[in-house]
Amino acid sequence: MACGTGNLSLALAARFPDAELTFVDAAPAMLEVTKTRLEMTHPQSARRAHFVEARFEQLRLPSATFDAVVSQMSLHHVEKKGALFLQLFALLAESGAFCFADRMIGGTEESQAASWQRWVDHCRRNCSEAEVVGLLEHAQAHDHYASLADHFHLLESAGFRGLDCAWRDWAWAIVTATRVASRPGK
Numbered sequence: 001m002a003c004g005t006g007n008l009s010l011a012l013a014a015r016f017p018d019a020e021l022t023f024v025d026a027a028p029a030m031l032e033v034t035k036t037r038l039e040m041t042h043p044q045s046a047r048r049a050h051f052v053e054a055r056f057e058q059l060r061l062p063s064a065t066f067d068a069v070v071s072q073m074s075l076h077h078v079e080k081k082g083a084l085f086l087q088l089f090a091l092l093a094e095s096g097a098f099c100f101a102d103r104m105i106g107g108t109e110e111s112q113a114a115s116w117q118r119w120v121d122h123c124r125r126n127c128s129e130a131e132v133v134g135l136l137e138h139a140q141a142h143d144h145y146a147s148l149a150d151h152f153h154l155l156e157s158a159g160f161r162g163l164d165c166a167w168r169d170w171a172w173a174i175v176t177a178t179r180v181a182s183r184p185g186k
């Protein structure tokens with residue numbers, strides 16, 4: 001979902017060379033970059049791949065057909081995450097999994113303030129002041145962050161089970177969920 005320039009897409013093609021991959025992004029230019037990079041690095045995967053120009057909110061993909069739906073640094077663009085999770089749940093086959101990495105807000109005002117400040121400091125160390133202002137304005141205008149707890153709540157309401165946070169580093173988290181609950185081992 002939202003392949004962008006294909007960073008995660010290429011890693012997926014390398015890790016799952018026999019998979020039939022479908023790449024979705026709202027921006028045709030982004031799809032084109034991913035397609036070109038995939039053709040250059042994983043031509044066999046590229047021949048089997050599907051490229052779908054669509055906003056998440058208007059996805060028209062066949063139900064119950066995907067073994068996995070993955071996304072990186074993109075879902076914060078979606079305001080109505082509950083509706084999106086319902087759609088993604090419907091796409092998954094019985095044993096399917098959903099895995100996404102994204103920025104989260106903190107669970108408390110204090111943790112959010114500390115995490116945000118850390119990000120702004122990081123930006124200031126690596127970007128010009130004009131770029132930092134641009135990033136902050138972009139975030140204000142386009143981004144819709146939610147806490148990890150809110151993500152879990154919305155995922156569970158959409159039907160997902162086996163919810164987990166596989167990794168977390170301040171604002172960044174990787175969340176995994178499955179269509180059907182598997183029994184945890186002892």
Ligand SMILES: C[S@@+](CC[C@H](N)C(=O)[O-])C[C@H]1O[C@@H](n2cnc3c(N)ncnc32)[C@H](O)[C@@H]1O
Pocket residue numbers: 001002003004005006007008024025026027030054055056057071072073074077078
């Ligand atoms: C920050 S990039 C992440 C790209 C990629 N996942 C990566 O990790 O390199 C966000 C991507 O989301 C896409 N995007 C933003 N809003 C979207 C939406 N509502 N539906 C589909 N794609 C969207 C943008 O076109 C862009 O390619």
